[in-house]
Structure formats: C-alpha cells, structure tokens
Amino acid sequence: MTVDKHKVVELEEAVVRFAGDSGDGMQLVGNLFADAAALYGNEIATFPDYPAEIRAPHNTVAGVSGFQARISNKIIHSSGDLADVLVAMNPASLKANLKWAKSGATIIVDTDAFDEKAIEKSGYKKNPLEDDTLKNYSVIKAPINSLSWETIKDMGSDQKTAYKARNVFALGILYYLFNRDFKTTDEFFEKKFKKKPPLIPINKALLRAGYNYADTIEAIHSTYKVPAFKKAEKGKYRNITGNIATAWGLLAASEKSGRPLFLGSYPITPATEILMELAIHKSLGAKVFQAEDEIAGICSAIGASYAGSMACTSTSGPGLSLKSEAIGLAVITELPLVIINVQRGGPSTGLPTKSEQSDLMQALYGRNGEGPLIIVAATSPADCFYAAYETAKLSLEHMTPAICLTDGYIGQGSEIFKIPNVKDLPPINPPIAKPNDPGYQPYKRDAETLVRKWALPGTEGLRHRIGGLEKSDGIGSVSMDPLNHQLMCEYREKKVQKIADFIPEQKLIGDENGELLVVSWGGTYGSVFTAVKEMQAEGKSVSLAHFRNICPLPKNTKQILSSFKKIIVPELNLGQFVKYLRINFPEFEYNQFNKIQGLPFMVNELKEQFNKILKEK
Amino acid sequence: MEENLTVERSRVPLSKEDFVSDQMVKWCPGCGAHAILSSVANVFPKIGYKKENFMMVSGIGCSSRFPYYVNTYGFHGIHGRANPIATGIKLSNPHLSVWVATGDGDSMAIGGNHFIHIIRRNVDLNIMLFNNQIYGLTKGQYSPTTAMGTITKTSPQGTIEHPFNAGELVMGAQGTFFARVVDTNPKLMTEVMFEAAKHDGTSVVEILQNCVIFADGVHDQITAKDVRDDMQLILKNGEPMIFGKKKDKGIRLKGTKLEVVQIGVNSISEDDLLVHDQYDQDPGIHLMLAKMAPPLYPVALGVIRSAMFSTYDDMVEEQIKKAKATSPIKCVDDLLNSGDTWEIK
Ligand SMILES: Cc1ncc(C[n+]2csc(CCOP(=O)(O)OP(=O)(O)O)c2C)c(N)n1
Ligand code: SF4
Ligand SMILES: [Mg+2]
Numbered sequence: 001m002t003v004d005k006h007k008v009v010e011l012e013e014a015v016v017r018f019a020g021d022s023g024d025g026m027q028l029v030g031n032l033f034a035d036a037a038a039l040y041g042n043e044i045a046t047f048p049d050y051p052a053e054i055r056a057p058h059n060t061v062a063g064v065s066g067f068q069a070r071i072s073n074k075i076i077h078s079s080g081d082l083a084d085v086l087v088a089m090n091p092a093s094l095k096a097n098l099k100w101a102k103s104g105a106t107i108i109v110d111t112d113a114f115d116e117k118a119i120e121k122s123g124y125k126k127n128p129l130e131d132d133t134l135k136n137y138s139v140i141k142a143p144i145n146s147l148s149w150e151t152i153k154d155m156g157s158d159q160k161t162a163y164k165a166r167n168v169f170a171l172g173i174l175y176y177l178f179n180r181d182f183k184t185t186d187e188f189f190e191k192k193f194k195k196k197p198p199l200i201p202i203n204k205a206l207l208r209a210g211y212n213y214a215d216t217i218e219a220i221h222s223t224y225k226v227p228a229f230k231k232a233e234k235g236k237y238r239n240i241t242g243n244i245a246t247a248w249g250l251l252a253a254s255e256k257s258g259r260p261l262f263l264g265s266y267p268i269t270p271a272t273e274i275l276m277e278l279a280i281h282k283s284l285g286a287k288v289f290q291a292e293d294e295i296a297g298i299c300s301a302i303g304a305s306y307a308g309s310m311a312c313t314s315t316s317g318p319g320l321s322l323k324s325e326a327i328g329l330a331v332i333t334e335l336p337l338v339i340i341n342v343q344r345g346g347p348s349t350g351l352p353t354k355s356e357q358s359d360l361m362q363a364l365y366g367r368n369g370e371g372p373l374i375i376v377a378a379t380s381p382a383d384c385f386y387a388a389y390e391t392a393k394l395s396l397e398h399m400t401p402a403i404c405l406t407d408g409y410i411g412q413g414s415e416i417f418k419i420p421n422v423k424d425l426p427p428i429n430p431p432i433a434k435p436n437d438p439g440y441q442p443y444k445r446d447a448e449t450l451v452r453k454w455a456l457p458g459t460e461g462l463r464h465r466i467g468g469l470e471k472s473d474g475i476g477s478v479s480m481d482p483l484n485h486q487l488m489c490e491y492r493e494k495k496v497q498k499i500a501d502f503i504p505e506q507k508l509i510g511d512e513n514g515e516l517l518v519v520s521w522g523g524t525y526g527s528v529f530t531a532v533k534e535m536q537a538e539g540k541s542v543s544l545a546h547f548r549n550i551c552p553l554p555k556n557t558k559q560i561l562s563s564f565k566k567i568i569v570p571e572l573n574l575g576q577f578v579k580y581l582r583i584n585f586p587e588f589e590y591n592q593f594n595k596i597q598g599l600p601f602m603v604n605e606l607k608e609q610f611n612k613i614l615k616e617k
Numbered sequence: 618m619e620e621n622l623t624v625e626r627s628r629v630p631l632s633k634e635d636f637v638s639d640q641m642v643k644w645c646p647g648c649g650a651h652a653i654l655s656s657v658a659n660v661f662p663k664i665g666y667k668k669e670n671f672m673m674v675s676g677i678g679c680s681s682r683f684p685y686y687v688n689t690y691g692f693h694g695i696h697g698r699a700n701p702i703a704t705g706i707k708l709s710n711p712h713l714s715v716w717v718a719t720g721d722g723d724s725m726a727i728g729g730n731h732f733i734h735i736i737r738r739n740v741d742l743n744i745m746l747f748n749n750q751i752y753g754l755t756k757g758q759y760s761p762t763t764a765m766g767t768i769t770k771t772s773p774q775g776t777i778e779h780p781f782n783a784g785e786l787v788m789g790a791q792g793t794f795f796a797r798v799v800d801t802n803p804k805l806m807t808e809v810m811f812e813a814a815k816h817d818g819t820s821v822v823e824i825l826q827n828c829v830i831f832a833d834g835v836h837d838q839i840t841a842k843d844v845r846d847d848m849q850l851i852l853k854n855g856e857p858m859i860f861g862k863k864k865d866k867g868i869r870l871k872g873t874k875l876e877v878v879q880i881g882v883n884s885i886s887e888d889d890l891l892v893h894d895q896y897d898q899d900p901g902i903h904l905m906l907a908k909m910a911p912p913l914y915p916v917a918l919g920v921i922r923s924a925m926f927s928t929y930d931d932m933v934e935e936q937i938k939k940a941k942a943t944s945p946i947k948c949v950d951d952l953l954n955s956g957d958t959w960e961i962k
Contacts (some may be wrong), residue, residue, distance in 0.1 A: 009746065041959070191948050233961070239957070251952065262709050281946065281952065282944075284949065289704070292731065299731075304705035304706065306702075308709060309705075391814065422949045460667075460711060462667075465638075465691030466693070474836055615724055
C-alpha cells in the first residue's frame with residue numbers, strides 16, 4: 001500500500017468528540033481543541049456531556065465524561081449531531097460514545113486501557129478492538145499511556161504524571177489530523193502551570209509526541225483542514241459559554257443602568273458558573289453573596305433591590321422551586337429582580353448535569369396567588385449575554401421580577417461571540433424617584449406603563465413602607481379592601497402584558513405563510529434552525545418562529561400562528577410551551593414533538609418529524 | 618470601621634415625633650410590643666442618624682408588623698426571611714442603619730437557618746427578637762422557645778420539645794452581640810438598643826415580650842413585681858454581678874460553674890463576685906450568663922456580650938476596593954475584550 005502522507009483533505013466542518021473517565025481531562029483537551037480552532041478562525045460550538053458524579057467508578061460507563069466540539073468554515077448553530085472523530089480513552093468511553101460517531105468515523109483509542117478488567121467493567125463481552133465492533137470505522141490504535149511515559153520519563157517525571165497528562169498526547173494526535181499549530185495551546189500551558197514550571201515542558205513535549213506519533217504511523221492516510229470562516233462580519237470575536245455570557249450580560253446591564261450589581265445565590269449545577277464568574281468581578285463593583293440556601297439567595301436580592309441595586313439570583317430548577325414564595329414577594333412589592341434559571345432535567349434532583357426545557361410552567365405559574373412576571377428565554381450560548389441584558393432591562397424599567405430561562409446545554413456549551421461595545425447596547429433607565437418629590441406615593445403608577453417609582457432608602461423625603469401584604473392603590477398602606485385587591489391584581493397583570501409594546505415583534509425565518517410553521521423556544525434554536533434551513537433548501541414549505549420573549553409574548557404571535565396550515569412545536573419536555581400556546585391561542589391546532597432524554601435535539605430527528613407532519617393529510 | 622461606611626448623621630436634632638407613623642397600631646391592648654415600639658421611637662432620635670437612613674425590616678408575625686408603625690424606610694417581608702432580606706439591604710447600601718423586627722417563630726423556626734448564618738457572618742445590623750414563646754399571629758401554637766410541657770393549641774397534652782435559649786443559639790453561632798431585656802423595663806430597653814446600634818456587627822436583642830392573648834404571663838416568674846428583683850440580674854459592664862431586692866445576692870464562679878451567693882454570708886464579699894466584661898472576646902462566661910434560668914438562677918438582662926470582630930459588610934467593601942485598585946478590568950468593555958480574542962478585518 002502506498003501511503004501519501006501529504007494528502008490534506010479540505011472539509012467544511014468536523015465534529016470531534018472526546019470521551020474518557022471523569023478524571024481524564026476530556027473537558028480540558030476538548031476546550032483546548034476548540035479554542036485553537038476558534039483562534040485560527042473557525043466557527044465553533046461545543047457541548048460538555050458529563051456525569052453527575054465527580055469521579056464515578058473508574059472504567060465504568062457511568063463515569064464517562066464527554067466533550068463535543070464542532071468546527072466549521074461557515075456559520076453553525078449547534079454542536080452537531082454525530083462525530084467525525086471520536087477519542088475514546090478506555091473501553092467504557094467507547095461503549096458509551098460509539099452511538100454518537102458517524103459510520104466511517106475516525107476512532108482514536110488508547111490501547112493500553114483495553115485490558116481484560118477494563119473491558120469487563122465497561123460491559124463489553126469481548127475486546128471491541130479485536131472483534132468486528134469497529135469494522136465500519138477507521139480506527140487509530142495508539143498505546144497512548146505507554147507512549148506518554150516513554151516521552152517524558154527522562155524529564156524528571158513519574159508514571160503517574162504521564163498517566164494524568166496522556167490526554168495531551170491524544171490532543172497531539174488530533175492536532176496532526178487537523179493540521180493545527182501549537183501556539184495557543186503552548187501559551188495555555190505556560191499560563192496554567194506558572195506555579196508548577198516543570199509541567200510546562202512536559203505538556204509541550206506530550207503534545208508534540210502525539211503529533212509526531214500520528215505523523216509516523218501508517219494508520220492515518222490523510223489529514224484534514226477545516227478552513228477559517230471567511231465571510232465573518234468584521235469585528236472582534238471570542239469563544240464564550242452561555243453561563244459566562246449570562247454573567248457578563250448582567251454586568252453590562254448594571255453598568256448601563258448605573259445600578260450596582262448584587263447577586264444572592266446558592267451553588268447548583270448547571271448554574272454555578274454564573275455565581276463563580278460574578279464573584280471574580282469585584283473590580284466592576286459586583287457584590288456577590290453566597291447565601292446559606294436558595295431562599296436566602298433570592299431574599300437577599302430582594303432586599304438589595306429595595307435598597308437600589310440591580311439585584312439578581314441565579315439557580316436551576318430545584319432552586320427555582322425554593323424561591324417561589326419570595327418571587328411572589330417581588331411581584332407584590334413591584335421591585336426589579338433578575339432570576340436566572342439554568343434548566344436541567346427534573347423533577348426533583350432529576351438529571352442534574354443534563355439539559356431540559358421543563359421549567360417553563362414553573363417559571364410562568366409556579367407561585368401562590370396571581371404572580372405575573374417577565375420571562376425571556378436565551379437561544380444560544382452567545383445569546384445568553386443579550387437575553388440576560390434584556391431581562392435586566394425589562395425588569396429594571398418595568399419594576400417587575402423577570403426570569404431569564406437558559407439551560408444546561410447552552411449554559412455550559414460554547415460558541416463564538418462577536419464582542420459588542422457597551423455603548424451600542426440599548427439604554428436602561430430605571431424609574432428612580434427624586435428626593436423630596438412631594439407627589440411621591442409608593443404605588444402611584446405611570447399612566448401608560450403602570451410602573452411605580454423606585455424610592456431608594458437614604459433618599460430625603462421618600463420614607464415609605466412596602467411588603468408582602470396587599471397595598472392600597474397609590475398611597476400603599478396595607479389594604480384588605482376587596483375591590484382594591486382586584487384592582488391591584490389587574491394592574492400587576494396589565495403592567496406585564498403592556499411590556500409587549502417594548503419588545504421586538506416575533507421574527508419569522510422563512511416565508512410569511514405556507515404549509516408548516518415550526519414553533520420553538522429557548523435553547524433549542526441551533527438544531528431547530530438548522531433543520532428548518534435544510535428543509536427550506538430542499539424546497540419544503542416550512543418556516544420557523546423561535547420565541548425568545550415568552551412572557552409577554554410578542555404582539556404579532558397570533559398573526560404568525562394564523563398564517564400556516566400546520567403548526568408543530570418541538571420541545572425538550574412533554575409539551576409546556578405548546579400548553580401555553582393552547583391557553584393563549586386555543587383557536588389553532590398544534591402538533592407536538594417532545595423529547596425528554598436529557599439530550600439536545602438532533603437535526604435529523606427534527607427533519608424526520610417535520611417531514612412526517614408535512615406529509616400527513 | 619472605614620469613614621465612608623459610617624451612617625450619615627442628622628444635621629438637625631430629631632425627636633420621637635420624627636418617627637411616628639400615620640398608621641393605626643393594631644396590636645392587642647396590653648401586648649408587650651407597644652412598649653418595644655415606644656422604646657424604639659425614643660432611641661432612634663438619640664442615635665442621631667439622619668431619619669432617612671433608618672431601615673426597618675421584618676418577617677411575618679405580630680411582631681413583624683413593626684415597620685408599619687415607625688416612620689422610616691420599611692420592608693415587611695415573608696415568614697422567616699427578615700434576616701436575609703436585611704442582609705441584602707445592608708450589603709447593597711452600607712450607609713443605612715438596618716433594624717430587624719422578628720419573632721421567636723420567624724427567626725428560630727422557619728427562619729432558624731438564616732438566623733444562625735447572619736450571626737456567623739456578623740453583618741452589621743440590629744435584630745430585635747420578640748420572644749413571646751408563642752406563635753401570636755396564627756393564634757397560639759407553640760414555638761421553638763415554648764417551655765417544655767406547656768399546653769398550647771397544638772400541644773393539648775403539653776409540648777414535648779426542648780426549647781431553644783436564644784442566647785445559647787447566638788453564642789453557638791459565634792455571635793458578637795447579645796442582650797436580653799423585658800418589655801416591662803422601657804428604660805433598660807432603650808439603653809440596650811442604643812448599645813446595639815453602637816455595636817459593629819450583628820446585634821441580637823432578645824426581648825421577653827408578653828402576649829396577653831395566647832401566652833399571658835409566660836415571663837411572670839421573671840417580671841412579676843414581687844419576684845423581679847430576685848429573678849433579674851441586670852448586667853453592667855465593669856461592675857460586680859449583684860441582684861436581689863436588698864442587693865444582697867451575687868454571682869460568682871465556682872470551679873467551672875456559676876453560683877448564686879449571699880453577700881455577707883460565709884464571709885463572701887463583693888470582691889468574690891464576677892465582674893461583668895461584655896467586651897471579652899471569649900464567650901465562655903457570656904454563654905453561662907445567657908443560660909442562667911429560674912428557679913436556681915436569676916435571668917441575666919442587659920448587654921451580655923459585645924465583642925469586636927470584623928463585619929461581613931466591611932469586608933465586602935474592602936475586597937471591592939482592593940479589586941478596583943488592582944484589577945486591569947475597569948469597565949465591562951475591558952472584561953469583554955479580556956483573554957483570548959481575535960479580530961476579523
Ligand atoms: C410560609 C408561611 N408559613 C406559615 C405562615 C403562618 N404564620 C404566620 S406568622 C406565624 C408564626 C408567628 O410567630 P412568631 O414569629 O413567634 O411571631 P409572633 O406573631 O408571635 O410575633 C406563622 C406560622 C406564613 N405566614 N407563611
Ligand atoms: S396576639 Fe399576642 S403577640 Fe399578637 S398582638 Fe396580640 S398580644 Fe401581641
Ligand atoms: Mg412569637
């Protein structure tokens with residue numbers, strides 16, 4: 001066989017999936033691979049897929065941690081369905097991830113890890129490298145662990161270090177496969193190991209050893225090149241995860257509104273990064289309070305809001321449940337409050353590290369009494385920045401608590417983010433009462449927006465008292481008057497509905513009318529958009545209305561729904577948005593497509609469903 | 618304490634009238650809460666802060682109606698959550714003098730967790746704990762401070778729970794300030810609240826309050842006219858611990874325990890008595906004092922503990938100040954452009 005080592009195949013895009021034991025550093029090398037691609041100029045999207053346990057039993061399927069990175073030369077909206085390249089550091093990772101690899105995919109395995117015990121623990125009956133398990137794939141069998149040790153044994157290191165750093169050797173193989181240079185990764189090692197300098201040459205050596213190994217073996221017949229995305233808009237870019245983008249969106253809203261940021265929060269997967277990120281940015285004046293529980297988190301935020309902060313609390317489903325009573329307090333005191341809910345699989349502890357869209361009903365209705373509030377749902381990792389910003393803007397300007405729904409998939413996934421200028425973001429003008437305003441009354445409302453004024457403690461001439469008991473219209477003293485209660489409930493409801501005048505109209509992707517309207521919301525944008533676009537390219541009559549403003553709904557919602565023969569609502573739950581639509585627009589017939597497996601939609605399964613509906617009479 | 622964190626003082630002298638609210642006070646006639654309200658109205662002008670800088674926060678309960686009855690900024694929260702709400706207010710604006718009005722149920726049952734954590738953090742605010750040993754607002758169920766065996770609406774055969782001693786809880790949570798007063802002694806109440814306001818950190822003032830309707834007389838063995846002098850030890854810093862109608866009884870340390878002694882008997886003199894040191898960092902004696910209870914001991918009143926420790930809110934401000942001085946990230950644009958970025962021209 002003649003091997004042409006210089007054959008470089010140009011690809012439009014590639015999906016690489018890293019899989020290993022939870023302690024094997026798969027998230028790290030996955031991120032390094034994505035960052036190198038991003039800095040090179042590719043479009044990227046990533047998605048971590050990891051277990052709920054920090055270190056589940058070694059070599060078991062339960063302990064497998066995965067990281068998927070998609071790189072492309074054109075705009076992409078999701079981390080991709082199936083992988084072109086799968087790195088499997090042990091038999092369990094192969095077992096858990098083979099179903100995510102395309103037929104014909106390249107599979108890189110660490111043969112050192114395929115001993116009898118590990119094979120048995122993984123659930124394989126026989127060594128999958130020796131039977132025909134992998135006959136439809138192109139397999140690179142590399143003794144990664146022993147070669148790693150070979151590489152660094154003369155560098156004053158030990159076998160344990162070689163074992164721990166063998167993920168970097170695997171990364172080197174990928175850098176060869178994708179013709180990447182080492183620059184950004186070398187710089188990362190220099191920064192990361194500043195305090196442990198001996199590890200810098202060791203990691204650099206392992207990266208090169210993996211690369212050189214791939215160059216010499218005969219199993220690799222060609223390498224790939226995914227060219228940079230050329231048509232990108234001019235500007236400055238970076239890679240960002242949804243949770244970091246959320247934190248930064250809040251900081252931007254705080255700066256823009258002039259209201260200092262306060263976060264009261266309690267750690268919970270997959271929302272914790274927001275708390276951790278904001279805790280770093282004290283130089284921007286962010287006050288971050290890790291409370292004793294979720295209730296204290298939101299209550300401290302309500303206190304901070306009363307005192308004049310742009311107050312936030314961040315959590316995930318179970319935490320949102322604990323906050324319910326306090327959210328009602330923010331509703332009745334008509335204070336701004338930003339509640340970030342990064343949805344995960346429920347009910348109860350459910351699937352903590354997996355994603356779902358099943359907190360919509362809780363966000364809409366999960367309170368005692370009539371408790372209307374604003375809901376915005378972020379559509380992608382980068383959009384988390386704008387969704388958090390918009391949530392804060394609406395909440396501050398309309399004196400109403402607001403929930404920003406993201407989810408584990410977009411919160412922990414990443415994509416390229418075009419860096420905005422803060423001066424270009426829309427202004428935020430909270431209605432702060434002026435000192436000694438003779439006409440100030442706690443519940444006096446703006447005639448048009450029904451918004452009350454925000455009187456900050458310490459301000460001269462505005463002493464007043466508010467709280468969770470119903471208050472009389474205007475003067476705001478405690479009132480049990482029946483008609484007043486009805487009036488106040490209606491005011492609070494109308495105030496939220498009037499926000500429809502201040503949000504953009506619902507956008508439609510595709511023709512303004514036709515056969516099928518796909519209605520989706522929040523974090524499924526990437527895959528639903530891709531599926532609809534592909535079908536449109538195939539000449540199908542399909543349009544997409546992907547909702548970001550959930551409450552209130554955009555004013556043209558009904559008009560859009562009425563312009564299509566059929567409607568399908570794909571959701572990662574058992575049908576919550578569709579129920580909400582049925583409540584608001586009962587005149588239409590809705591088809592549903594529901595997936596609730598802790599996994600994102602695949603483009604293909606969406607297309608299959610949409611096509612099925614199109615074909616039905 | 619840093620200069621910029623102090624609460625601004627009033628430029629004009631204030632009086633009780635400055636804090637009277639226009640709301641009708643709706644506590645039952647004879648309720649101990651009335652006396653507490655009047656003490657607060659007396660002490661606020663004495664403290665001397667600008668009237669706009671007082672902030673009154675509460676949870677839910679009879680006691681928690683308090684904010685409506687004083688003319689300050691006020692926030693009436695939800696059951697059990699006064700302390701975290703107050704924490705957020707103080708952290709958001711450290712220039713406020715923050716006061717919490719809360720009940721034994723509010724802060725020791727449903728809000729028990731928040732109570733120990735606010736104390737542990739030592740957030741600079743003042744908690745007035747109205748301890749009537751009952752749930753007043755819900756009409757007479759036992760609370761975490763109800764004495765064992767008490768018959769209430771939810772304990773028709775008597776409670777079978779060990780009650781909390783508020784002082785013990787405060788000290789267990791590393792409290793820096795604990796005082797105890799009775800609603801029948803307005804003078805002491807006013808003095809103690811002034812001390813609480815002066816203290817940097819979480820000040821807990823436990824007020825033994827009488828609920829005339831659902832737990833009338835629960836504090837009688839301490840407050841009744843005929844027994845009170847013998848059953849109350851009013852602590853004064855730097856002074857020996859003397860009590861009794863004839864000022865003939867005292868407290869001394871015997872071994873590892875406190876002991877009630879008769880002055881002049883067995884050649885015991887004032888010199889043998891414990892001298893109160895409320896500023897002692899070590900809470901050992903303070904805890905023993907807080908735990909004293911009839912019939913063997915009198916109940917300790919006044920400031921039991923007032924120790925200096927750094928406050929949470931000061932440290933928050935310090936960290937921010939330091940970060941602002943040293944971090945290269947001065948605005949959100951700096952943040953957005955930090956780390957790995959690239960440009961497409
Ligand atoms: C979440 C919630 N649970 C229960 C109640 C009912 N509730 C109101 S006040 C109260 C107890 C009040 O007792 P305490 O805190 O001692 O105050 P007091 O009325 O005695 O001053 C209860 C159980 C409530 N308001 N909210
Ligand atoms: S019920 Fe008791 S505590 Fe409540 S107001 Fe009446 S006397 Fe006071
Ligand atoms: Mg009570």
